[in-house]
Amino acid sequence: MTPQRTTRWLNENRALIMLVALFGFMSLVAPNFLSLHNATAILKGASLNGIAAIGFTLIFILGQLDLSIGAVVMLSGMLTIGLQPALGWGGCIAVSLLAAAGVGVVNGLLVVKAKINAFIVTLGTMTVTMGLMYLYSAGGSKAIVDFRFADWLETPLLPLLPPIVIITLGLVGGAELVLRRMRAGRNLLMVGGNPETAWLAGLNRDRYQLVGFVLCSLCAGLAGTLFAAGLSSMTSAAVLGTRTLMTVIASVIIGGTLMTGGKGSVLKSYFSVLMLTALFNGIGCLGYGFEVQIFVNGVILALVVLYEAYAIYRHDLLKGQRPDLLKEIAEGRLSPAVEDEEGDEMHSKDRLPLICLTIVAVVGIVAIAAMYFHHSARSSVMMQPAAVAPSETDSGEVDVYALRGTDGQPYVMRNLKTPVIPPRPADPAALPETDAGHWWDLEYAGWDVEKAPMPNSPGDGPQGKRVVLLKAGDHPYWTAYLNGFKKIAEAHGMETKVFNGNWNLDLQAQQTEQAINERPDMVIFAPVDSTGCTPLLRRLNKAGVPVIASNTIPCDEAMKYCLAWTGPDDWGQFRMLARVFADKMGKTGGYAIVRHMPGSSPFFSRTYAPISELVACAPDMKMLAMDTANLEAEGTMQLVSAWLTKYGDELKGLILPGDGFSMTGALEAVKKAGRRDLVIVAAGNSKTGMDSIKIGDALACSYQSAEGDGATAIHTAARWFSGEKLAPVNYLKKHIITQSDVANYMPAQW
Amino acid sequence: MKKLLSHMGTLGIYGVAVLLLVVGRVVSADFLTAENMLTILNAVALLGVVASGMAFVTYSGHMADLSLPSVMAFSGIITVATLSLGLLPALVCGVLAGMSIGAMNGFVIGRFRANPILWTLAVAFFMEGFMRFTWSNNQVYPDIAPGSAGAAFIGIFRTDIGPLPLVVVVMLLMLGLGQLVMTKTRFGRETRFVGSSRAAAVTSGIHVPRVVMLNFLVAAFAASVAGVLITSMNKLGVFYLGQGYDFKAVTAVVIGGVMLSGGRGNMLGVLGGVLVIGLLTNIMTFMGITSFRQNIVTGIVFIVVVGLQQYRLRAGGRSSE
The missing domain is CATH 3.40.50.2300 (Response regulator)
Known part of the structure; x- marks a missing residue:
């Protein structure tokens, strides 16, 4: 029994054990990992995901799911920074938390009252919340110049402990205490683990679930608020939200909370957030990139999910078996009956893994072969003298020019x-x-x-x-x-x-x-x-x-x-590009702009540089439409096709945010509509774009040497x-x- | 009559589609033209292909396969990388490579009952890491000199069959085939059974791990086909092609009346769901609604449509959800 108990203990405390083991390992092998400054950095870095994970753990304990937390993090952060100048810190934090709670109430009501699956509800509210965030921020960033609060949040009061970490620890500790020691928390566990017992005990399941959703959104909102406050600014790049959601899901699972509900611990979730943060930090110290980080993250998550599934699988297999009899069979005291029939079935079942392994092996070989082919093809290209040999100056140094x-x-x-800089207008915003x-x-x-x-x-x-x-x-x-x-x-x-x-x-x-x-x-x-x-x-x-x-x-x-x-002078390049564009179009006709990714600076430069330039140099040209397609080829094709149908011959030119996927998508739409006369310019310069210019599909692109x-x-x-x-x-x-x-x-x- | 009634659930989505057609006609005279309808079909074709596979995963009660985007990227990269073997072998290699991920998912989820969402999320993570690492974050370009296998590969997406682009034909074919498999074959009925009640399926002697494995294999197959097509469209393979298709496909599948709890729905509904998404985006672009606001409208439509479907089932006493 002892080894089993040890296994169970190890499994119960796996997040902490992994954290300690990883910390020890990285301290030994990773340069600069073990220092007070770096430990503080890890603790600070874990605060966003750590706070969001509190609510997410609660929602998992209830047997539900909330995909909207990433979007809520972004909305609250954006509201905090956007409203701070008007309302002050107290006001803006209150408003952003209210907004977060609002999303939670909508989620909760739709799940509890309308009885729609939480996956669907929160997938929907995720999209809506992101849309609201984009609308509020217009796809840009917000910032304030007052750093006092940010400094206070981020400066350690005691070694290792800046206020943002203290707040995180306090919330985690408090939530864990409520969950373990207080009636409300234990009721929550019961509602999640055994709804029938909970009902018999007179607990209102709906109310607990509703509160669970609100708490989950509130935690995400608070996480976003503190994150934004700590930076005194907020971005609208969606990747922040998606990565937060993914990391939080992974860490809550690694921490040992069950997706089916009834079991979980906020503290363990926090440990695994810390573990993942330390992992990313350590791999960075070792000099490896994001590819290794995300790979290791995936492997850890896969192992945990697999282990958990396998433990239940083993348990199911052993259910109803009597180990004492098995022992007797092994000692030959009891001859097993009906062995043959069972054996046959087992045999046929056991072919399944074999088949899978074969497929995986075959594909592995294919992949390796593919890599080989790819690299051999590559190296033949590389043989050409691409770079001119460096010439040496008198001093023996390489002449970089x-x-x-x-x-x-x-x-x-x-x-x-040096370009000529025009004077700044008195009030640009006006x-x-x-x-x-x-x-x-x-x-x-x-x-x-x-x-x-x-x-x-x-x-x-x-x-x-x-x-x-x-x-x-x-x-x-x-x-x-x-x-x-x-x-x-x-x-x-x-x-x-x-x-x-x-x-x-x-x-x-x-x-x-x-x-x-x-x-x-x-x-x-x-x-x-x-x-x-x-x-x-x-x-x-x-x-x-x-x-x-x-x-x-x-x-x-x-x-x-x-x-x-x-x-690169993105604005300047696009002004030049706009002039080439206007000349080709004879300074007349309608044009449309496909915009860059929201949250990036080209989202503005590659839209408003050409617009303002064309207004000045070709006032007869008319901007018909502009929108983003997130730099995807399919999205761009869809967008441009719709524009071509809507505006017909009125649309004579296109300005694209990139000459890769955007160019490919736009060219497809143009060819399908039979509108090869369209003038197309783009930000450059990749292989796809230059190929299109060479054969005359596109007019021009900017030269931006990576x-x-x-x-x-x-x-x-x-x-x-x-x-x-x-x-x-x-x-x-x-x-x-x-x-x-x-x-x-x-x-x-x- | 009873049969007609049971089809109402999936056909309801076509009511929404017709409504959208009417709205579109009101918005613009150019909307209801063959040309624009073709544009819409073309725009959702890839989504339809992925959804045709995802539907099997959802149908069998496993909610979603979040690794499908990485399956798409992987099959595309492998196809491009093996083009030196010739077009057909490369396509086979690419699709097989994508399916190997499905085989692994299906095995782990079928045999050990790992949580499908979490397992496929983990797979998506490490496949992303693997692809980034192996190809050092680079795009893989095929050699598109005229007459080469690469040129033929690029041409796949740009082929027309009669009046329809090849992608649209592939989508209709996949959905049609999916409908046949789902309703007319033993595998389809077993999938329905597993999706409705796994425990009952086990008790009645269905080899559940095999059925589940096949479901994930089918999903990966569809995603691999979509991956080949999207790679052909973009003229290059890279690890982030296909990003976002996981949630997009689930949205289409669920809007199309396939219940997330499994065992209910069909491919006709999925086609309807895909069309509704295409129509909605197209109309909103026509109306000049920017993508920021489109997010909001799409999210609300999604919740309302699915909510109504569930409400109707509950009112009929046919769902405990």
């Missing part, structure tokens, strides 16, 4: 012309959205900013310097970015380490702490969100780390805290290490690719 990327263009350019002045703060962010105190350049050159790159996420563009980045880092003799934010502001906030913990000579920061990065850049600046921002331009407030920014983007960021860092003075804003080369010169930019970088 002579290095060329895979498309044959130089990685970095010398002395690009101007209409079609006026360029309305967007002045976004377009010319960072040119005219009084910088916070900056660390001084060591002045001893880039050799041997350690640079941490916080990149925004994974995308083929970013793979090419990293190629350029590493190439130039190598040329300068710099060491690099990369963290991948996976488009998730929460993750990037955690990685900022990790980057500080690494004590690098420089951080290159590619923001997930242009305003959400403000407190992160501020933290880096306070920790005395020099920062160069890259790719997405941070807002004015954030630019205070970085030495410089390098990246490799150059990465290379320029690290090269600018090198210039700073050598003591050069940096301009606050450093644009990449601007150019519009058309059929006449598209060959110069091929093969494509991505």
Whole structure:
């Protein structure tokens, strides 16, 4: 009996055991993992998911499900930041919690009173809540400039314990106490585990479920509110919500709460949130990317689900068996009867796993073969001399200006012309959205900013310097970015380490702490969100780390805290693109714009740069429609097809947010409608887009070198290490690719 | 008469569809044209293919397979990566690769009764990690020189059969075949049985693990086909193709009258659900409703339609839900 009891004990406490084991393991193998600063970072990083997991545990205990928590996190966060200037902290938190509770009440009533399955109800309210959040934020970010509350939340009062962690611990502890020791909590467990007994005991099941849904939404709302308050800003990029939902589901299950209800523990859920946060942190310390993190996360979840299912399966098999008799059979004292018949059936059943294993094995072989084919095909392409050999200067150093990327263009350019900045209008918000002045703060962010105190350049050159790159996420563009980045880092003799934010502001906030913990000579920061990065850049600046921002331009407030920014001039590029577009259309006719992903900065630049430019330079042109298709080919096809039917010949041109999936989808719609006369321009420049320009399907795309983007960021860092003075804003080369010169930019970088 | 009544549940969705057609006609004269109807069909074709498989999972009482997006991406990437073997072998490899994930899901969920949502979520996680790692987060491009297997592969999505695009034909074929399998075969009846009451199915001698396994295999097959098509459309394979199709497909399936609790509904309803989603999006775009507001309308329509279906069943005393 003892080994069984041990197993049970191990299983009951698996979240804590995994947490301790993982912490021990990472402390041993992962550099910079074991430090007070990093431990605080993990605790802080676990607060968003930790608080949301409290409510989610309760809803699981009740045997229900709530898919809307991610959306509620985002709505509450957005309301908190949006209303803070008007209502103050007390008011805005109250309103956002009320909104969250409102969603909970709707969920609860629909499940309890209308008796619709919770999966369906919350899937529906998730969509509705996201829609409300988008409407409120107009697809952009919100930020406040008052950091006092954020600072208070995030500064440790005692070692390891900033208020945000204390609040989380308090809520977790309180909820656990109620669940274990108080009548209400035990009733909740009974309602979830055995509704009939609960009914017999006189408990109102409906009321408990309703309260459960409201509590779940409230927890999600509070999590979102505190998250947004801690950053003094909020993003509307949907990935924050989806990842929160997925992580919370995973951690509640790993913590041992049953989806069928009746069993669960808030504390264990919190332990597994901590475990997953520490796991991501540790894998980052080891230098691996998001792919390894999500893989390990999946394996852990799969093992837990499998173990739980298997335990029940074993239990069912053994049900009704008498172990003492089995023992006698084994000793030969009792001859088993009716063995043959049973054996036959067992035999036929046992073929199933064999078949499965065979299929899996076959496919494994196919996959490996495929990878082999793929790589051999790749390497034959690589054989071509893509990059020009670096020429060496007199001092023996590599001349980085002579290095060329895979498309044959130089990685970095010398002395690009500084653009002329128009004066800022007195009140940009008062101007209409079609006026360029309305967007002045976004377009010319960072040119005219009084910088916070900056660390001084060591002045001893880039050799041997350690640079941490916080990149925004994974995308083929970013793979090419990293190629350029590493190439130039190598040329300068710099060491690099990369963290991948996976488009998730929460993750990037955690990685900022990790980057500080690494004590690098420089951080290159590619923001997930242009305003959400403000407190992160501020933290880096306070920790005395020099920062160069890259790719997405941070807002004015954030630019205070970085030495410089390098990246594409998205607004400028799209103004040039719009002029090429207008010329081709003879400055007349209707056009439509497919917008970028809500929550990103191109969502605005790639929409309003062309609109305002065309209003100024081709007033006869008419903007017929604009909408986002989330950069998906099918969505874009659907959208453009509907526009083509609705506007017919009135629609003469299309402006696309990207030349990959958006281009593919738009071209399909155009071909299906037989409207090849449509003028199409897009942000570039990928293989798909340039192929379309080459054969004349599209008119033009912008030249945005991904490799150059990465290379320029690290090269600018090198210039700073050598003591050069940096301009606050450093644009990449601007150019519009058309059929006449598209060959110069091929093969494509991505 | 009784049979007609029992079909009312699934046919109710066509009432919604007709209503939408009328609304669309009122909104715009260009709406009710063959061209626009074809646009709508084309737009929902991929969704329909995925839904035809997802319906089996839901029908068998396993709610949803959240790993279908990764099945789509995986089958697409494998197809592109094996194109050097020729088009047909590559397609077979791709579909088999996707189905292997379904086989694994079906085995674990059928044999050990693992929770389908959680298990497939875990599979989605580690498949994402696996694909990102193996192909280093890159897009995999086929070689599309004229005459090559890659060019033929790209052409799949762009083929027309008569007046209809190939994707639409595939969708109708998959849904039609699904309807036949669901209603006319032993496997379909067993699935219904398992979905209605697993315990009763076990007691009456149905080999439940096999039935469940086949259900997930069918779902993965449909998703693999959709994956090949979406990859052909995008002209490249990458780990995030197909993202979002899990919840979209469940929405279509459930709106189409397949009950989440299992054992009720049919493919005709799923087709109706898919069409309603297509019509709704199309009309809202016609009306100039932005995608932000479209979210809100879609969510509310979803809850109301499904709520009404459940209410009708409960009123008829045929559901305890």
